[in-house]
Amino acid sequence: MAQAYMTEPGQGHNAGQAGSRAARLRNWWRPDGMWRRGIVLAVLAVVLGLLMILHARVPNTVGNLGSLLETFLPWVGLGIPLLLVAAVLRRSATALVALLLPAFVWVNLFGSQVTDKAGEGGNVTVVTHNVSVDNPDPAGTAKDLVASGAEVVALEELGDALPTYRQELAKAYPYHTIEGTVGLWSKRPLSDTRPVDTKMGWNRALRATVTASDGQQFAVYVAHLPSVRVNPQKGFTANPRDASAKALGEAIAADPVKKVVLLGDLNGTMNDRSLAPVTSQMRSAQGAAGDGFGFTWPASFPMARIDQIMMKGMSPVKAWVMPSTGSDHLPIAASVKI
Numbered sequence: 386m387a388q389a390y391m392t393e394p395g396q397g398h399n400a401g402q403a404g405s406r407a408a409r410l411r412n413w414w415r416p417d418g419m420w421r422r423g424i425v426l427a428v429l430a431v432v433l434g435l436l437m438i439l440h441a442r443v444p445n446t447v448g449n450l451g452s453l454l455e456t457f458l459p460w461v462g463l464g465i466p467l468l469l470v471a472a473v474l475r476r477s478a479t480a481l482v483a484l485l486l487p488a489f490v491w492v493n494l495f496g497s498q499v500t501d502k503a504g505e506g507g508n509v510t511v512v513t514h515n516v517s518v519d520n521p522d523p524a525g526t527a528k529d530l531v532a533s534g535a536e537v538v539a540l541e542e543l544g545d546a547l548p549t550y551r552q553e554l555a556k557a558y559p560y561h562t563i564e565g566t567v568g569l570w571s572k573r574p575l576s577d578t579r580p581v582d583t584k585m586g587w588n589r590a591l592r593a594t595v596t597a598s599d600g601q602q603f604a605v606y607v608a609h610l611p612s613v614r615v616n617p618q619k620g621f622t623a624n625p626r627d628a629s630a631k632a633l634g635e636a637i638a639a640d641p642v643k644k645v646v647l648l649g650d651l652n653g654t655m656n657d658r659s660l661a662p663v664t665s666q667m668r669s670a671q672g673a674a675g676d677g678f679g680f681t682w683p684a685s686f687p688m689a690r691i692d693q694i695m696m697k698g699m700s701p702v703k704a705w706v707m708p709s710t711g712s713d714h715l716p717i718a719a720s721v722k723i
Contacts (some may be wrong), residue, residue, distance in 0.1 A: 422478020426468055431617050433464045434486035437494060441658060448620015452627075453635070455656040456689055459498075459678060462491040501676040507702035507720030509597060510535040513648035513694055514707075514716035515609065518544035526710040527553030533707065533718060537595060538570045539648035542607035542712075564591035567607045567649070571595055583629040585611060590633060591651075594642060601723050603644035603699060608633055610651045626652050627659040634662025637697075644698035644723060650714065651693050670694040670701035670719035679706050681715040704715045 436443075440458055443451040454461075464486050472480035498550040512535040516526055523546035528599070530538050531554065538558060543550060543566050550568065554561070558570035563579040565588025574596045581590035597603070610633070611625040630651070637645055649668060653660045655669050671679040671690060680687030687706075692714055694704060700722040705718040 387482070407528055420478050423472055423475045423480035426472050426475060426477055426480035429484035430462075430468050430472075430480060430483035431678060433461065433468070433511065434490050437455075437461055437487060437490045442490075449659075450592065450620060451622045452623055452653070452657050452659050453621035455658060456621075456654050458654075458656050458693075459491075459495050460688065462487070462495070465491060495678075498672065498675070498678050502674050503676055503703040503705075504674060505702065507722050509511070509537065509721045509723060511537040511539070511605075511609070511646060511648060511694060511721060512707070512716055512718045513539040513650075514548070514710070515541040515650040515712060515714040516543065516710070517551070517588070517712035517714065518546070519713070520540050520546060522709040523549040523709040524553055526712065529555045529708070529710050530554070530716065533716075535639060535718060536572045537599075537605060537646075537648075538559070539607040540568045541551065541569070541589075541603070541607070541650045542566055543568055562591060562593055562605075566586040567591055567609050569593055569605060569607050573597055577694065580607065582632060583608065583610065583708060584632045584635075585625070585629055590629075592640070594635070596723055597722075601644070602642065603646060603723060604640050604642040606633070606637060606645065606647045607647035608647065608651070609679060610649070610653070613652050623653070623659060630660050631662045633667065637663065638666060646699065646721065647695040649694065650691060652691050654689055654691060655693070667695035667697045668701065670696065670704040670721070671717070673704075674701040674719070675704040679717065680705065681706060681717055682713065684709045684713050684715050687715060690717075692717050697721055 440454055443454050445451040466636055468484055527550050555572045558572055560575045561570040562575055564580040566594055567589055575593045578593040580588045581592050583590045592606050594602050595605050610629045613623040613626055616622050637659050679690045681692040682691050701721050703720040704716055709715055709720055
């Protein structure tokens with residue numbers, strides 16, 4: 386006996402919708418769907434890679450944006466893991482392939498900085514530290530610097546604590562010279578000491594000749610270039626620093642002594658094009674012989690290496706960041722082969 390079945394009103398329509406959803410779900414997981422998805426993520430990955438490749442083409446004419454980007458350029462790489470997570474969640478093969486570009490560029494630019502390049506054979510250790518005018522414990526900072534055993538110590542932002550540093554460093558460093566807010570202390574004799582005009586209107590740079598224990602001489606420059614600020618109206622206000630960097634670079638280039646060490650707070654990184662008058666003629670101790678990025682500022686959460694040890698005519702053997710003192714900068718040291 387034949388039986389008849391009846392459906393509730395709308396049941397066939399619902400079944401059709403369910404079938405359509407199932408079809409869309411099947412298409413979602415099909416391999417060709419993995420390539421169609423994530424186009425926006427892929428574009429962002431390519432833009433990120435191009436930004437790192439072409440960072441020197443980002444103009445400084447508007448708010449010194451190029452220098453601002455170059456100051457924090459290594460951190461641009463944080464976009465890679467973020468886009469990677471998004472690509473995996475989106476299940477986009479296109480985005481994953483596109484991410485190879487920024488990953489390759491970042492490794493090419495900064496991969497060598499995350500390895501330990503320290504060697505042996507240095508015969509002079511130098512230290513530089515922006516001790517900060519707001520340092521609550523200058524005496525303790527001075528004791529930490531003495532404990533480093535460095536032959537040469539450069540200090541910036543001495544301020545009213547200068548008498549404390551003179552007293553605490555006197556025994557370990559019998560030779561010293563002061564110009565304005567910067568100073569140089571040495572275990573070896575100093576000669577030909579003089580201020581360096583960095584177009585600031587007051588002294589924040591000096592030059593001296595150090596005679597090493599074997600009789601060799603090398604020039605030491607100590608500099609504290611003008612501070613930079615990020616201003617919502619004016620952008621990256623770095624023009625005074627840039628003018629000082631140009632004057633400092635000219636002074637170093639004209640120095641008759643061929644072996645030169647630069648110690649100081651340059652308020653800029655080696656990537657910043659505006660420091661090229663200095664960086665183009667000198668090697669970074671951290672870049673050549675350091676372990677890691679060597680970020681020095683701010684001390685509470687270092688994000689950039691704006692304190693520098695650079696040299697020419699000499700070989701950096703080892704470079705490192707020292708433990709925090711009472712300053713908002715971290716001190717840095719380098720072992721140098723004259």
